[in-house]
Amino acid sequence: MTDTAIAYSPARSQGQIMKLVLRWLLYVLLITFALFYLAPLFVMLTTSLKTLEEIRTGDLISLPREVTFDAWRTAWSGACTGIQCEGVRPFFWNSVLIAFPAVILSTLIGAMNGYVVAQWQFKGANIFFALLLFGCFIPFQVVLLPMARMLGLMGIAGTIPGLIFVHVVYGLGFTTLFFRNYYVSIPSELVKAAKVDGAGFFRIFWSIFLPLSLPIIVVTVIWQFTQIWNDFLFGVSFSQAGTQPVTVALNNIVNSTTGVKEYNVDMAAAIIAALPTLIVYVIAGKYFVRGLTAGSVKG
Amino acid sequence: MQFLERNLPKIMLAPSFVAILIFVYGFIAWTGWVSLTRSRLMPRYEIDGLIQYQRLFDSLRWDTAFGNLFLFGALFIGISMILGLVLAIFLDQNIRAEGAIRTIYLYPMALSMIVTGTAWKWILNPGLGLEAMVRSWGYEDFTFDWLVNSDMAIYTIVIAAIWQSSGFVMALFLAGLRSVDGEIIKAAQIDGIPTWRVYSAIIIPSMAPIFLSAFIVLAHLAIKSFDLVIALTGGGPGFATDLPATYMFSMAFSRGDIGQAASSAMVMMGVVFAIVVPYLYSELRAKND
Amino acid sequence: MAPILDIKGLYKNYGSAEILKDINVSIEQGDFLVLVGPSGCGKSTLLNCIAGLEPISGGTLSIGGQDMADVSPKDRDIAMVFQSYALYPTMTVAKNITFGMKVRGIDQAVQDEKLARVAEQLQIKPLLNRKPSQLSGGQRQRVAMGRALVRDPKLFLFDEPLSNLDAKLRVEMRTEIKALHQNLGATMVYVTHDQIEAMTLATKIVVMKGGVIQQIGSPAEIYNRPANMFVADFMGSPAMNLIPAKAKANGTGSYIEIAGSNGENIVLKDESATNLPSDVIIGVRPEDILEEGMRAGKSLQKAECHVEMVEPAGADTFVGIKLGGKPVTARLGAETKAQAGKPLELAFDLAKVSYFEPQTGERLG
Numbered sequence: 020m021t022d023t024a025i026a027y028s029p030a031r032s033q034g035q036i037m038k039l040v041l042r043w044l045l046y047v048l049l050i051t052f053a054l055f056y057l058a059p060l061f062v063m064l065t066t067s068l069k070t071l072e073e074i075r076t077g078d079l080i081s082l083p084r085e086v087t088f089d090a091w092r093t094a095w096s097g098a099c100t101g102i103q104c105e106g107v108r109p110f111f112w113n114s115v116l117i118a119f120p121a122v123i124l125s126t127l128i129g130a131m132n133g134y135v136v137a138q139w140q141f142k143g144a145n146i147f148f149a150l151l152l153f154g155c156f157i158p159f160q161v162v163l164l165p166m167a168r169m170l171g172l173m174g175i176a177g178t179i180p181g182l183i184f185v186h187v188v189y190g191l192g193f194t195t196l197f198f199r200n201y202y203v204s205i206p207s208e209l210v211k212a213a214k215v216d217g218a219g220f221f222r223i224f225w226s227i228f229l230p231l232s233l234p235i236i237v238v239t240v241i242w243q244f245t246q247i248w249n250d251f252l253f254g255v256s257f258s259q260a261g262t263q264p265v266t267v268a269l270n271n272i273v274n275s276t277t278g279v280k281e282y283n284v285d286m287a288a289a290i291i292a293a294l295p296t297l298i299v300y301v302i303a304g305k306y307f308v309r310g311l312t313a314g315s316v317k318g
Numbered sequence: 319m320q321f322l323e324r325n326l327p328k329i330m331l332a333p334s335f336v337a338i339l340i341f342v343y344g345f346i347a348w349t350g351w352v353s354l355t356r357s358r359l360m361p362r363y364e365i366d367g368l369i370q371y372q373r374l375f376d377s378l379r380w381d382t383a384f385g386n387l388f389l390f391g392a393l394f395i396g397i398s399m400i401l402g403l404v405l406a407i408f409l410d411q412n413i414r415a416e417g418a419i420r421t422i423y424l425y426p427m428a429l430s431m432i433v434t435g436t437a438w439k440w441i442l443n444p445g446l447g448l449e450a451m452v453r454s455w456g457y458e459d460f461t462f463d464w465l466v467n468s469d470m471a472i473y474t475i476v477i478a479a480i481w482q483s484s485g486f487v488m489a490l491f492l493a494g495l496r497s498v499d500g501e502i503i504k505a506a507q508i509d510g511i512p513t514w515r516v517y518s519a520i521i522i523p524s525m526a527p528i529f530l531s532a533f534i535v536l537a538h539l540a541i542k543s544f545d546l547v548i549a550l551t552g553g554g555p556g557f558a559t560d561l562p563a564t565y566m567f568s569m570a571f572s573r574g575d576i577g578q579a580a581s582s583a584m585v586m587m588g589v590v591f592a593i594v595v596p597y598l599y600s601e602l603r604a605k606n607d
Numbered sequence: 608m609a610p611i612l613d614i615k616g617l618y619k620n621y622g623s624a625e626i627l628k629d630i631n632v633s634i635e636q637g638d639f640l641v642l643v644g645p646s647g648c649g650k651s652t653l654l655n656c657i658a659g660l661e662p663i664s665g666g667t668l669s670i671g672g673q674d675m676a677d678v679s680p681k682d683r684d685i686a687m688v689f690q691s692y693a694l695y696p697t698m699t700v701a702k703n704i705t706f707g708m709k710v711r712g713i714d715q716a717v718q719d720e721k722l723a724r725v726a727e728q729l730q731i732k733p734l735l736n737r738k739p740s741q742l743s744g745g746q747r748q749r750v751a752m753g754r755a756l757v758r759d760p761k762l763f764l765f766d767e768p769l770s771n772l773d774a775k776l777r778v779e780m781r782t783e784i785k786a787l788h789q790n791l792g793a794t795m796v797y798v799t800h801d802q803i804e805a806m807t808l809a810t811k812i813v814v815m816k817g818g819v820i821q822q823i824g825s826p827a828e829i830y831n832r833p834a835n836m837f838v839a840d841f842m843g844s845p846a847m848n849l850i851p852a853k854a855k856a857n858g859t860g861s862y863i864e865i866a867g868s869n870g871e872n873i874v875l876k877d878e879s880a881t882n883l884p885s886d887v888i889i890g891v892r893p894e895d896i897l898e899e900g901m902r903a904g905k906s907l908q909k910a911e912c913h914v915e916m917v918e919p920a921g922a923d924t925f926v927g928i929k930l931g932g933k934p935v936t937a938r939l940g941a942e943t944k945a946q947a948g949k950p951l952e953l954a955f956d957l958a959k960v961s962y963f964e965p966q967t968g969e970r971l972g
Contacts, residue, residue: 059437059441059481132331135331141327144331161583162346163566163567191334208691215680216754218681220330249430251430252545252567266432269430269432282446286437289432292430296430300424300428301421304421311486
């Protein structure tokens with residue numbers, strides 16, 4: 020007994036050292052990767068707080084010698100997007116005006132669709148769902164041209180309602196999918212019980228299903244908000260000078276060729292454009308991740 | 319009244335159904351039709367065969383764009399998957415502050431690709447970015463000019479795209495690792511199987527569906543990539559970093575060549591179709607069984 | 608008096624699949640009808656048809672003398688208790704019970720009074736402000752019952768309401784449902800796959816298989832005179848022994864010859880069985896195979912059997928023998944002399960046996 024313990028102890032401690040080294044290595048690797056992911060944000064932030072002079076002479080990752088918010092002020096209300104020089108402010112509000120109604124509408128319609136597909140099975144409901152599911156995956160390039168013409172025919176080309184409409188239509192696939200997958204796990208006996216109790220289609224939705232839906236509503240709202248706020252393709256295709264969303268304005272500021280290149284203003288504008296979705300992510304990261312995984316792993 | 323009551327579910331679904339039929343399938347049909355015509359600035363509706371597709375595949379610019387799609391797609395998907403899996407396994411080792419690290423790895427997914435492009439464009443610009451920084455440290459001959467080098471610019475897009483999406487792949491894989499039956503792992507540990515073997519022989523093989531999902535999502539992102547190229551390189555230098563998505567957009571909105579735009583969109587559609595349809599088909603069939 | 612529930616020639620199809628075929632049942636006020644059968648026999652579908660949750664494909668269904676063809680569930684004057692209880696998860700117990708009244712716009716004072724009465728009846732007063740997720744299985748079951756009781760309907764429908772409870776609670780709730788039925792004088796239709804539940808609760812049993820009614824009758828009729836081999840096998844536990852035999856007419860009765868366990872045949876004389884074909888299946892309940900001294904009478908016929916297995920089960924001992932090439936179970940007393948591997952003299956009570964046609968499985972006589 021004692022013999023074996025003595026015989027094994029050096030090997031054991033060697034193993035333990037090995038383990039400790041590996042553990043350290045693991046943390047070093049994890050932190051290195053964390054730095055890789057954080058670096059761009061760090062560089063953006065420090066650059067936005069430097070003067071142009073310091074940017075030209077200093078280096079990329081040094082902290083600002085003297086913190087200035089001038090670039091932020093310019094980015095918010097003075098930077099030029101092409102010929103206009105009002106900063107990103109008006110476009111930021113455009114994005115708000117597009118995102119809020121589009122998120123609310125697409126979530127509501129998605130909830131209703133999901134409720135019908137999951138709980139009121141009828142012939143054709145599955146076909147509808149399959150068509151919808153495939154619609155989630157089409158490259159939007161394939162609908163850009165006809166949609167531009169359709170918006171023209173409807174008289175909402177280049178307007179904010181036009182963009183809201185586009186986002187609602189192409190958001191339906193995912194919002195319906197989210198709610199359908201959530202509602203499908205609710206036993207169908209609940210609807211039967213409510214029917215016997217005398218409740219109708221809307222009553223059951225309103226009194227029984229909606230109160231159950233808070234988690235999936237949060238997931239859907241976050242998903243839709245992120246998608247719509249970050250959208251560039253629809254924004255650049257279907258807007259005009261006064262109705263562009265903030266992503267389009269940011270791209271215009273960065274790529275405007277007139278005058279001196281103001282990198283600090285570019286970075287401040289980029290952070291402003293990213294801030295709403297970043298805040299949502301920090302506050303409700305759990306639901307954000309759930310949306311991402313729900314959108315990819317079909318339940 | 320009875321009729322209304324009985325058909326309410328169908329009535330409620332009808333507007334969405336009609337919207338999907340028109341705005342997805344009708345529009346695909348419209349684009350498909352126009353891709354077979356000689357449309358230029360305005361759409362024309364007389365079918366004229368495959369002329370647009372012939373022009374497309376004769377075009378050097380499309381050649382570059384289509385080639386880039388596969389180069390970019392393969393590198394982006396491959397590296398994101400490997401990196402995502404490695405990070406997920408690392409994070410699965412009872413790491414302290416796992417939540418914080420996960421949050422850091424995943425936050426780029428919340429950003430717009432325009433923001434990502436803007437950030438990396440600044441970092442990678444040779445004049446004041448990474449190259450200048452390393453030179454200022456005394457390595458005067460250091461060059462890192464991928465962003466303005468037409469042979470290398472496509473790789474800057476790969477880097478930025480991986481930076482943005484690999485955290486998401488990590489989250490997917492981590493969820494997959496955690497969903498493996500704990501008793502199987504315990505049994506393997508009792509059998510004295512080393513940790514790396516537990517991963518390679520038991521856990522990873524059981525995650526095949528998650529690999530598939532991750533692949534589908536990444537492939538889908540790669541094909542739709544548009545914002546990132548616009549913000550990072552604008553398709554340049556020259557057309558060196560064009561992708562089908564940017565090709566289509568420039569044909570549609572700046573060149574006034576609707577026929578080319580439509581045919582390139584249909585080719586993109588075909589690529590997505592080839593990847594997604596078998597996947598959806600198997601998913602739906604598995605569910606019906 | 609008109610029957611409360613009257614079903615005539617009911618058919619139900621899903622596409623080309625016939626789920627229910629030519630169902631004819633009717634029950635009177637105060638009846639407790641149990642639909643019993645193995646899973647997939649269509650009993651739950653039939654209940655859903657009665658509730659109006661599934662449309663019927665043919666035939667008629669009337670409740671209280673009124674045809675239900677175009678009447679939606681809410682207007683059928685029924686209440687239903689579900690297997691999963693189907694309690695509304697976001698509502699308190701009180702709201703769960705009053706939801707139906709609220710939907711129908713019933714006066715708040717009436718709601719409160721009825722709620723109080725039902726809470727009293729089911730002893731769930733302390734639970735009224737809880738959510739379903741805070742209740743145990745048995746409590747949920749009670750709330751589900753409360754939701755049905757408060758409606759005071761013409762017809763109560765139960766869809767396997769006890770199958771999610773553990774064994775002890777199931778027996779308790781069974782007794783309670785029985786008491787409820789007797790106290791209220793209510794009319795109930797009850798679906799179960801558990802034949803003991805069916806026997807203990809029902810005033811009338813419908814045995815179903817493959818969407819077809821096999822037999823309708825009182826529990827005693829079903830047990831003592833099963834209409835076919837399926838019913839004989841399904842109702843009763845342990846199941847009725849079904850033994851292949853040869854029959855030979857003899858004056859007023861018949862000789863029944865069964866292959867024994869060691870090559871020798873057993874011959875039993877049934878004084879009252881006539882007109883049997885030469886090949887029959889004889890059905891004997893385990894409690895009708897007896898040991899000496901358990902029961903007396905002229906109908907008892909003795910035979911020596913070889914005991915293969917002895918299974919004590921407290922009050923009874925189950926003894927396994929082999930007859931007609933089939934394992935046969937006898938239910939003997941705790942004090943039995945049976946020993947595995949030894950011969951034992953057993954008596955068969957031929958007054959209680961059933962005969963079946965081997966090909967069709969139908970009852971003879």
